[in-house]
Each structure stands twice: as C-alpha cells, then as structure tokens.
Amino acid sequence: xxxxxxxxxxxxxxxxxxxxxxxxxxxxxxxxxxxxxxxxxxxxxxxxxxxxxxxxxxxxxxxxxxxxxxxxxxxxxxxxxxxxxxxxxxxxxxxxxxxxxxx
Numbered sequence: 001x002x003x004x005x006x007x008x009x010x011x012x013x014x015x016x017x018x019x020x021x022x023x024x025x026x027x028x029x030x031x032x033x034x035x036x037x038x039x040x041x042x043x044x045x046x047x048x049x050x051x052x053x054x055x056x057x058x059x060x061x062x063x064x065x066x067x068x069x070x071x072x073x074x075x076x077x078x079x080x081x082x083x084x085x086x087x088x089x090x091x092x093x094x095x096x097x098x099x100x101x102x103x
Contacts, residue, residue, distance in 0.1 A: 004036075013040050017055035024051075 009015035017038060024030045038050035045054060058066070 012059045014054050014057040014059060017050050018059075021051055021055040 007016035007020055020033065020035060024033055024035075035047040035050050037047060038045040038054055040054065
C-alpha cells in the first residue's frame with residue numbers, strides 16, 4: 001500500500017493542495033502521490049474536489065488584493081471624472097497651440 005503523508009496549512013486553506021497539485025504535474029510524481037481526501041472546516045472533500053476546487057482557490061493575499069481593487073475602483077473612477085474637464089481643456093489648448101503654430 002505504501003506510505004501515507006498529511007499536508008496542511010494554518011494560514012491559507014488551499015496552500016497544501018496547491019503544493020501537491022504542482023508536485024503532481026510530473027507524470028512520475030502523479031503515479032507516486034495519490035490524494036485520498038481533504039478536510040476544510042470539518043468537511044471532507046474527495047480527491048477530485050481537492051485538485052479541482054481547493055487547489056484552484058485564490059489564496060488569502062489574492063482575495064485581499066481583489067477586495068482592495070473592488071473597494072478602490074469607485075474612488076479611482078471619481079478621480080478620473082474629476083480630472084477629465086482639466087484634461088480636456090489641456091488637450092483643447094494644445095490643439096489650439098498647434099493650430100496657431102502651423103498657420
């Protein structure tokens with residue numbers, strides 16, 4: 001039957017699954033290492049769900065970055081809208097300057 005190993009992570013629930021999935025990309029490693037099950041929040045996951053769901057979940061840092069981007073988007077849009085009239089005026093003045101220089 002072979003050896004049994006346990007992989008876990010305290011910080012990121014998907015970290016161990018990601019490491020195992022990356023290791024299993026090699027054909028020899030895929031044969032040597034078989035996932036039996038996964039446990040997250042006291043719920044069992046079969047091997048297929050571990051590789052397809054848990055290993056593909058974004059990590060904590062990625063989720064934080066996505067949340068921060070979502071929170072910042074309205075503010076960035078507001079700043080762009082506030083800057084638009086000044087930017088348009090600068091474009092118009094630049095076009096008028098080019099028009100006067102070229103006759």
